[in-house]
Amino acid sequence: MAARQEVDHCLQAALSARRPAASGRGDQVLHEAMAYGVLGAGKRIRALLAMAAGEVTHSERSCCVQVGAAIECIHAFSLVHDDMPCMDDDALRRGQPTVHVKYGQAQALLVGDALQTLGFELLADLPIAADRVVALFKVMAQATGLQGMAGGQAIDIAAVGRSMDQDALQSMHALKTGALISAAVEMGALCGRAGEADLQALRRFAAMVGLGFQVADDVLDVSADVRTLGKTPGKDAAACKPNFVALLGLEGARDYARGLHQRAIAELAPFGGRPGRLLELASALIERTH
DSSP: OHHHHHHHHHHHHHHHHTOOSSSSOHHHHHHHHHHHHHSSSOOOHHHHHHHHHHHHTTOOHHHHHHHHHHHHHHHHHHHHHHTSTTTTOOSEETTEEOHHHHHOHHHHHHHHHHHHHHHHHHHHTOSSOHHHHHHHHHHHHHHHSTTTHHHHHHHHHHTTTSOOOHHHHHHHHHHHTHHHHHHHHHHHHHTSOOOHHHHHHHHHHHHHHHHHHHHHHHHHHHHSOHHHHSSOTTHHHHTTOOOHHHHHOHHHHHHHHHHHHHHHHHHTGGGTTTTHHHHHHHHHHHSOOO
């Protein structure tokens, strides 16, 4: 709870510092909509992963909090755009109307754009060596663009109504969902003293967690109700999208998620007792019920 509050405080401070000075202008509405899109009931999963990875590599906590806030801006922008009618067309997110429902599609498009740039501003403002800032920029940019979320979303759109084998489905979600989760872990580690061997182990851990998170999401999409999820359930089936439950069956998908969880845990063995928070998060994300 305290870690989430630290990230929320960082986000609130960043938005407050950029509040438009003049009244009655359109950018005031944009600012309000940005706050609506990024603040609120979010779990801050990616920020928490960054902070937990930072603990493993002895990172400065304030650096990890700001990195986590930057990643949450990117995540929020992706949700705002994904919910729009031209994408997943959803009216509910985190138990409240989606940004385009509340503020209109034009504002939602701008909100996503502005939150993305705010995320990179937060990285640029970090009081650390320039070479580390550049490294953080590169990881977050790759996770966001063609080699990450955007590329995965494009594959997802093209796959509607088509079947996918397990390898193809995993490859898609490694981009669409897993890339930003992996980036969060790597960026938290880069804030500290991470050697290449440590980074490789953390990347493998994050890949297992990211995939397990998506499998759990597919399970919940068919087994939970709207109040539990805070968003519309059954969307993948209604849209004829390939998913792990359709491919493996409900129990098969649950078993697969459990196996991914065990593989993630095994990747942290070389760190001894240091990654306790990462282990807790892996359990919470893959075994979650909402």
